[in-house]
Every structure is written in C-alpha cells, then in structure tokens.
Amino acid sequence: MSSVGATSPRPRTLRLVRPDERPLSRARADVLTRRTVALLLGSTAFLVGSGLVMILSASSVWAFAEYGDSFLFVQRQATYAVVGVLALLVTSRMRYDAWKRLAGPFLILTLAMLVLVLIPTHGIEAYGASRWFRLGPVTVQPSEIAKLALVVFGAATLARTWKNLDDLKNLALPLLPVSVLVCGLVMMQPDLGTTVILAVTSFFLLFAAGVRLRYLTVAGLVGAVIGAGLIMSADYRRVRFLAFLHPWEDVKNTGYQLAQSLYALGSGGFTGVGLGASRQKWEYVPNAHTDFIFSILGEELGLLGEIVVLVAFGGLIFAGIRIAANTKDVFGRLLAAGIVSWFGLQTLINLGAVTGLLPVTGVPLPFLSYGGSSLVVSLAAVGVLVSIARAPANGLARRGRTQRGQTASTPVRGARARPPSPRHPPARRTPAPTGGRSR
Numbered sequence: 001m002s003s004v005g006a007t008s009p010r011p012r013t014l015r016l017v018r019p020d021e022r023p024l025s026r027a028r029a030d031v032l033t034r035r036t037v038a039l040l041l042g043s044t045a046f047l048v049g050s051g052l053v054m055i056l057s058a059s060s061v062w063a064f065a066e067y068g069d070s071f072l073f074v075q076r077q078a079t080y081a082v083v084g085v086l087a088l089l090v091t092s093r094m095r096y097d098a099w100k101r102l103a104g105p106f107l108i109l110t111l112a113m114l115v116l117v118l119i120p121t122h123g124i125e126a127y128g129a130s131r132w133f134r135l136g137p138v139t140v141q142p143s144e145i146a147k148l149a150l151v152v153f154g155a156a157t158l159a160r161t162w163k164n165l166d167d168l169k170n171l172a173l174p175l176l177p178v179s180v181l182v183c184g185l186v187m188m189q190p191d192l193g194t195t196v197i198l199a200v201t202s203f204f205l206l207f208a209a210g211v212r213l214r215y216l217t218v219a220g221l222v223g224a225v226i227g228a229g230l231i232m233s234a235d236y237r238r239v240r241f242l243a244f245l246h247p248w249e250d251v252k253n254t255g256y257q258l259a260q261s262l263y264a265l266g267s268g269g270f271t272g273v274g275l276g277a278s279r280q281k282w283e284y285v286p287n288a289h290t291d292f293i294f295s296i297l298g299e300e301l302g303l304l305g306e307i308v309v310l311v312a313f314g315g316l317i318f319a320g321i322r323i324a325a326n327t328k329d330v331f332g333r334l335l336a337a338g339i340v341s342w343f344g345l346q347t348l349i350n351l352g353a354v355t356g357l358l359p360v361t362g363v364p365l366p367f368l369s370y371g372g373s374s375l376v377v378s379l380a381a382v383g384v385l386v387s388i389a390r391a392p393a394n395g396l397a398r399r400g401r402t403q404r405g406q407t408a409s410t411p412v413r414g415a416r417a418r419p420p421s422p423r424h425p426p427a428r429r430t431p432a433p434t435g436g437r438s439r
Contacts, residue, residue, distance in 0.1 A: 032326070037389050040319035043312045044367065044382050048081055048375070050309060051293070051368035057276045058296040059289035059370065073289055073370055080372035084379030091383030096391060099384065100331055103156040107178065110149040113142035114185040127362075128236075131189045141373035143186045143194045148381055150182050150198055151205070151338035158209045159331035165211050175202070192230060192237060193361030197346055199223055204341035208324075208334060244359035257292070260285045261354050264295040272302030289370045291362055294354045309368070317344050323389045332388045339381045 055077050060070040099106075116133050117123040123130035124139060132139040157175045164170045179202045187195045203223070207216060231237050239254050247255035247262075264280035267273060278299045281288045288296050298306050320340035327333045343366055350365040352358030364371050366378050 033389055036319050036322050037386055039315050040382065040385060043316040043319065046312045047367035052077055052081065054293050054297050054368060055289050055370050057278065057300060058281050058293055061282050076372065077370055080375045084376040087376055087380040088383035091380050092386035094387055096332055096335065096384060096387040099152050099335065100156045103153045107149050107153045110142060110146050114146060117142055118188055129189050129191060131191055138372060143191055144373040144377045146182055146186060147198060147342050148377055150179065151201060151342060152335065153178060154202055154205045155331055155334035155338055158205060158334055162209065162330050165209060168215065171211065193349060193363040196227065197342065197349065197363065200345055201338060201342045205334060205338045208337040241359045247356065257286050257360055258356050261292050261295040262356060264299040268299040268302040270303045272300045272305060275300050290364055291350065291369065292354055293369050294351060294365055313347055320385055323385055327388055332391065336385055336388050339385055
C-alpha cells in the first residue's frame with residue numbers, strides 16, 4: 001500500500017473550485033445562473049453607460065479645441081459600444097469549448113497583428129509608441145486583443161496538460177515561450193503596462209490551475225527582477241517611477257500628471273462639483289478621457305460617484321468569480337478565471353495610477369476609458385463569461401428532460417421498481433411451442 005501510494009500522482013484540484021458534493025436541483029441551478037448572468041450584464045451595462053457619459057464630459061473641451069466638435073469622441077465610443085455589444089451577443093451564443101479549438105489560430109492572428117504594428121509603414125505612432133494600425137476607417141490596437149488571446153491559449157494549454165502539471169517541462173512548454181513572445185512583442189512597442197497585465201494574468205492562470213507554489217514563487221521572483229530591469233532600462237520609465245514615489249518634488253514636470261489627478265479627486269469632495277462642471281478637464285489633466293477618466297469622474301460626482309462605480313466593478317468581478325467557481329469543466333473554469341483576473345488587474349493598475357498608489361503606466365480603465373479596441377474586446381470577453389455561465393444550467397436542463405422522457409424499458413438509475421397493481425395483475429407468459437407432443 002505504501003509503495004503504491006508513493007508512486008501514484010497526487011490528485012489535482014483547482015484553487016478556485018470546491019468539490020461539488022451536493023449537486024443543486026435543476027430549478028435552483030437555473031435561478032443561480034440567471035442571477036449571476038444578470039449581475040454580470042447589469043454591471044457591464046452600467047459601466048459602459050457611465051463611460052459614455054464621462055467621455056462626453058471629459059473630452060468635450062479638448063475635442064472642440066483640436067477638432068471643432070465636442071461630441072467627436074463620445075460618438076466614436078458609442079459606435080464602438082454597438083460593435084462591442086454585437087461581439088458580446090456572438091460570443092455569448094457560442095459554445096465556449098469552441099475557443100479551445102480556436103486558441104491556436106487566434107493566437108497566430110494576434111501575433112501577426114503585433115508584428116504588423118512594429119513595421120514603420122503600417123504601424124501608427126503616438127506618444128512615442130507604435131501600438132495601432134489602420135484597418136479601413138478605424139484603428140486597431142492588437143495589444144488589447146492579445147489579452148484575450150493569451151488567456152484563451154493559456155486556459156486551453158493548462159486544461160490539456162492539467163493532470164501532469166507537476167512535470168516542469170510539461171508545464172513550461174509551450175506556455176512559457178508563447179507568453180514570453182507575446183509579452184516581448186508588446187514590450188517592443190513599447191507598452192510596459194500591458195506587458196505587466198499579460199504576464200500577471202498568466203501567473204494567475206497558473207495559480208488557478210493548481211501549479212505548485214514553489215514554481216509560482218520562482219516565476220514571481222524572476223518576473224519581478226525582469227520588471228525592475230525594464231523600468232530602469234529606459235530613462236522615461238525610470239523618471240516616471242521615481243516621480244510616483246515623490247510627485248510633489250517636481251509638480252510642474254515629472255509629477256504633473258499625478259498632481260493634477262489628485263487635485264481633481266480632492267476637488268470633488270463627497271458629492272462632486274456637478275456633472276460637466278469639472279475644471280481640471282480644461283486641459284489640466286492629461287488624457288482626461290482615457291487613462292485619467294476616473295479623476296474627472298471623482299471631481300464631478302465626488303466620493304459618492306466613485307463608490308458607485310467601484311461597486312459596479314466589484315459586482316462584475318464577483319459574478320466572474322462565481323462563474324469560474326461553479327463551472328465543472330476545467331477549461332471553462334480556467335478561461336473564466338483568466339478573464340476575471342485580466343479585468344481585475346487592469347482596473348487595479350489604472351485606479352492605482354490615478355490615486356498615486358502605483359506608477360502611471362498608461363493603462364485604460366475597462367469599460368469607462370475611451371478606446372475602441374479595449375471596449376470591443378472587453379465586451380466580447382464578457383460574452384464568453386455568459387456562455388460559460390449558461391453551459392452548466394443547460395446541461396442540467398437536458399438531463400432533467402432525458403430522465404422525464406425515459407420509459408419503463410429504460411428506467412432511471414436509482415429509481416425503485418413499481419409494484420404491480422392488484423387490479424391489473426401481470427400477464428402470465430406461456431412457453432413457446434417446441435414442436436413436440438405434450439403428454
């Protein structure tokens with residue numbers, strides 16, 4: 001017994017999932033699924049609607065000064081929202097396990113787009129970075145698509161090798177070189193903030209899959225060393241990092257962004273100065289409608305409006321965690337966990353930069369900040385969560401219908417045999433004739 005126990009592999013468990021010892025009834029499971037999906041979609045709709053209102057307020061001054069149209073950016077964002085809702089509807093009606101088959105082609109297409117933006121004749125450069133390329137009348141940011149592509153590929157790879165994650169070689173190939181390749185291409189744009197999101201999301205996927213803690217510790221230390229080296233390797237990143245530590249030493253230069261953001265948040269008080277009445281949006285806060293939209297929201301709607309938005313983000317994250325915890329399929333659980341980690345991490349990085357708790361990295365706030373690629377891809381990812389949430393309930397419903405439709409010739413497992421009715425005794429069988437004369 002001891003030798004057999006020593007050689008048998010240890011049982012694998014996902015860290016986000018508890019064993020389902022008491023399966024819920026079909027009706028109860030359907031109710032929980034509907035509530036979770038309603039919370040997810042309600043929070044998302046509220047955040048998208050709030051984003052449109054705040055983009056109109058935060059971008060109106062700069063849009064009129066630069067383009068002569070105060071409604072330019074909100075009109076574009078509304079168009080992106082419509083496209084994103086269509087993407088949500090498509091992905092929510094797809095079987096989520098189809099993403100396992102699409103993981104490879106989706107990743108290859110994303111890598112091609114990441115290479116395309118690095119070509120000077122195709123990439124669009126802005127603020128010292130080449131992160132976009134033009135596709136007809138719109139611009140596409142492949143690094144936003146890379147977030148979903150890497151989550152899908154990582155979930156598919158870990159689900160396929162889930163029972164052999166103790167083998168370091170089996171764990172590292174091909175997930176490690178693919179993650180390094182994607183992060184490297186994004187870093188060449190350069191975009192340190194998105195690189196951090198991609199790397200840490202992959203780390204959370206490994207944690208959710210149940211990878212040994214010593215492997216995670218080594219990966220975390222190596223990642224921290226590489227991140228510190230990337231920060232210190234470029235002058236502007238080093239200056240920005242040091243400005244985050246001491247923003248008030250050079251308020252008019254390196255600490256200008258953070259100082260103006262804090263001025264906006266402090267001016268709002270508890271109830272704010274009123275919607276549309278911000279003073280900091282008059283070209284005091286840089287990128288007021290993108291990276292620092294939360295600062296304008298805090299100034300106009302105050303602490304009360306900030307709390308409402310944070311509650312909406314909390315509802316979205318809670319619904320995503322609930323979906324991951326209630327999904328029985330390994331790939332579905334990992335896919336949901338990766339998407340939730342991406343949303344939560346990006347929200348944390350943006351809010352940390354706006355409030356001075358983290359360095360400014362240029363990461364947009366999901367669903368609120370202006371940006372077509374970010375909004376469309378995020379809404380498509382929400383549709384994937386909806387598809388994962390509905391799959392277990394549909395399975396229970398099918399099993400229930402199958403059991404109700406079974407006849408006496410195919411009894412339900414566990415059902416007791418029905419005694420014969422005294423009014424209708426069972427018919428006596430007569431033996432078939434054998435061809436001989438009976439005596």
